[in-house]
Amino acid sequence: MAGHEAHPAYVWWNGKMVRWEDATVHVTELGWSTVGAIFEGIRAYASVDGTQLHVFRLQEHLERLERSMKLVRLRQDYSVDEITRAILELMTANEVTEDTYIRPLVYSADTSGKRFAQTGASEAGFLINTAPMATHLKTGMTMTAKVSSWRRISEDVMPPRIKNLSNYRNSQLGSTEARMDGYDTAIFLNNRGTVAEGPGACLAMIKDGVFLTPDVTSSILESITRDALMVLARDVLGMQVVERPIDRTELYTADELFTCGTAAEISPIISVDHYEVGDGKIGPVTKALEAAFDDTLRGNESRFEHWRTPVLGRAAVGV
Numbered sequence: 001m002a003g004h005e006a007h008p009a010y011v012w013w014n015g016k017m018v019r020w021e022d023a024t025v026h027v028t029e030l031g032w033s034t035v036g037a038i039f040e041g042i043r044a045y046a047s048v049d050g051t052q053l054h055v056f057r058l059q060e061h062l063e064r065l066e067r068s069m070k071l072v073r074l075r076q077d078y079s080v081d082e083i084t085r086a087i088l089e090l091m092t093a094n095e096v097t098e099d100t101y102i103r104p105l106v107y108s109a110d111t112s113g114k115r116f117a118q119t120g121a122s123e124a125g126f127l128i129n130t131a132p133m134a135t136h137l138k139t140g141m142t143m144t145a146k147v148s149s150w151r152r153i154s155e156d157v158m159p160p161r162i163k164n165l166s167n168y169r170n171s172q173l174g175s176t177e178a179r180m181d182g183y184d185t186a187i188f189l190n191n192r193g194t195v196a197e198g199p200g201a202c203l204a205m206i207k208d209g210v211f212l213t214p215d216v217t218s219s220i221l222e223s224i225t226r227d228a229l230m231v232l233a234r235d236v237l238g239m240q241v242v243e244r245p246i247d248r249t250e251l252y253t254a255d256e257l258f259t260c261g262t263a264a265e266i267s268p269i270i271s272v273d274h275y276e277v278g279d280g281k282i283g284p285v286t287k288a289l290e291a292a293f294d295d296t297l298r299g300n301e302s303r304f305e306h307w308r309t310p311v312l313g314r315a316a317v318g319v
Helices: 058-071 080-093 165-180 224-235 248-252 284-298 302-307
Strands: 010-013 016-019 042-046 053-056 100-108 124-132 143-151 185-189 202-207 210-213 240-243 256-261 265-272 308-311
Touching: 010 080, 016 080, 042 284, 053 080, 053 284, 058 080, 058 100, 058 224, 080 100, 080 124, 080 308, 143 165, 165 185, 185 265, 202 224, 202 248, 210 224, 224 240, 224 256, 224 284, 224 302, 256 284, 265 284, 302 308
Parallel strands: 143 185, 143 265, 210 240
Antiparallel strands: 010 016, 010 124, 042 053, 042 100, 053 308, 100 124, 202 210, 202 256, 256 265
């Protein structure tokens, strides 16, 4: 980013490019505005030669953002095309030159005296900001996990399929418990007692050469990364891919296990509740998926060019 400051020069806020230091709200506006807030986690990756950034599955992320806004009844003032242009212009204005996290955040802009009451679509504030986020793909990073005592939120509580900010209190509770108990992460069961997902990341396992993942009615986010990995497993690795309910004990007998998501990318889990997963190391399928995913993100895999949106008008990486 320009000058390598601690923060970027600009954010996009309510239709305008705003300098970082000028994007402020009064402290009394905090609280109720965030209850129904929704967001997207999107990443851009530099090409191998350092001349381009590619935003991963931008269209799909913004379509999910629209669905999230609809479910929490926030007024949609900008089209997917307008938000796409805003993100690309923001990255250019901030002279982004590295792997980057992009966060559109939409929140209730009119909460005075309303608290819980809402009739129709609420006026929405819209913020987009960027921050550097290095990849951990192919670094050898692993995690240990525990099955959380907290259950994953269910469809009859709050919609788990969208990225509602309030949903992540559930994730925070499970993650905090896991870390306090000496694990790296948590795995949630849903209200039916089958496997849901991790805190802020979906889950997949390899068993007898089959790619298995909880189906979308198992109280999981409708994850774009999960969907991409299912496609890569099937089309690149030639694997059978199955979406179905997964029992807790299947985690203990899995050959390989990992979480996946925008921030998680592919995060291998080598033990669950002190049961070693496979041989306690990153498995061969996970390694192959990491390589295929990295190639896709960096622009080395032409079959999935439609998943990449180039950021034009930017300086070359390292310049």
